[in-house]
Amino acid sequence: MTTNDTQMNNYLARLRAALTGMTLAEREDIVEEIRTHIRERCGDPQTSVEAILAGFGPADELAQQYRTGLLVQKASHSISPVLLLRATLRWATTGVEGFLVFVIALFGYGMGGSFLLLALLKPLFPRNTGLWAGPGEFSFSFRMDATMTNPSSPVHELLGWWLIPVCLVIGSLSLAGTTKLIQYLLRRFRWKVPLVATTQARPTMMVM
Amino acid sequence: MAQLQFNTPDLEVTDKWEAQMRKGCLEMAVLASLWHGRLYGLEILRVLERDSRLVLSEGTIYPILNRLRVEGLVQAQWVEAEAGHPRKYYELTQNGRERATRMAETWTEFSAALGRLIGPVLKDKELERAL
Numbered sequence: 001m002t003t004n005d006t007q008m009n010n011y012l013a014r015l016r017a018a019l020t021g022m023t024l025a026e027r028e029d030i031v032e033e034i035r036t037h038i039r040e041r042c043g044d045p046q047t048s049v050e051a052i053l054a055g056f057g058p059a060d061e062l063a064q065q066y067r068t069g070l071l072v073q074k075a076s077h078s079i080s081p082v083l084l085l086r087a088t089l090r091w092a093t094t095g096v097e098g099f100l101v102f103v104i105a106l107f108g109y110g111m112g113g114s115f116l117l118l119a120l121l122k123p124l125f126p127r128n129t130g131l132w133a134g135p136g137e138f139s140f141s142f143r144m145d146a147t148m149t150n151p152s153s154p155v156h157e158l159l160g161w162w163l164i165p166v167c168l169v170i171g172s173l174s175l176a177g178t179t180k181l182i183q184y185l186l187r188r189f190r191w192k193v194p195l196v197a198t199t200q201a202r203p204t205m206m207v208m
Numbered sequence: 209m210a211q212l213q214f215n216t217p218d219l220e221v222t223d224k225w226e227a228q229m230r231k232g233c234l235e236m237a238v239l240a241s242l243w244h245g246r247l248y249g250l251e252i253l254r255v256l257e258r259d260s261r262l263v264l265s266e267g268t269i270y271p272i273l274n275r276l277r278v279e280g281l282v283q284a285q286w287v288e289a290e291a292g293h294p295r296k297y298y299e300l301t302q303n304g305r306e307r308a309t310r311m312a313e314t315w316t317e318f319s320a321a322l323g324r325l326i327g328p329v330l331k332d333k334e335l336e337r338a339l
Contacts, residue, residue: 074278
């Protein structure tokens with residue numbers, strides 16, 4: 001085995017190890033394509049294997065590009081809040097726009113989840129869960145002080161058992177709306193999600 | 209007429225802007241490179257460099273091709289090459305051809321409209337050079 005082969009194999013081994021979250025077949029397909037490329041370019045006597053590997057960048061960064069591409073692609077067609085939040089979190093590391101999208105996603109899912117949680121808590125703690133209204137207060141919340149049982153309290157619960165369907169509807173709409181919005185933003189602006197976060201020094205004419 | 213002088217920070221901003229602009233065109237450029245038929249990764253790099261002066265690093269093109277494949281815009285197939293080792297060829301799917309067409313139309317309309325706007329800028333620059 002030549003020195004070039006050793007360098008290439010070491011690089012491909014690091015790449016294979018870093019290509020997590022995909023099937024074995026997908027991983028091997030990527031590794032074989034990179035191997036073919038390196039071998040073909042090594043056929044040019046003026047090109048060194050070091051220069052070729054430098055063109056690919058560090059193996060973990062190359063793997064990250066594959067993973068990010070697949071993550072954004074999968075998330076833009078997924079309804080999984082976890083996947084969508086992971087994709088927006090990845091976007092958030094790249095700039096203000098991404099950060100805003102991540103905050104929107106966090107707020108939307110947080111609000112949706114809170115309403116669904118209130119609907120679940122209502123049957124368990126009927127006196128503590130509700131839409132509370134009073135001086136300076138109007139909120140859906142869980143209150144530790146059972147104000148429903150205290151007629152003299154200035155704060156009153158408004159919805160009673162209607163709280164459950166109302167919270168279910170608002171929570172579901174919030175989750176669905178956030179999902180649709182994030183899917184749309186990922187599809188519309190996915191090219192803005194850099195495939196790699198850290199940039200390596202490259203000639204200025206290069207795109208990336 | 210005073211000559212325009214660019215200091216280093218201005219040039220850096222311009223370089224970044226150019227890089228962002230090229231990056232935005234990357235998907236269209238890769239799809240367009242496959243318009244006449246299937247190519248493998250290294251061929252795509254060469255076509256982009258030769259025909260559009262888009263110089264991509266190896267580490268950029270393959271993840272993009274993979275993403276386009278997952279999106280159903282290109283399909284990939286390993287083909288045994290005469291050189292002895294198989295190559296992974298990419299070709300446009302019907303969706304890819306439609307996407308490339310739409311992008312090319314949008315780009316052409318946009319650049320024509322912008323061309324009218326920036327025409328005077330270049331005309332003034334040519335006059336400066338002539339003087």
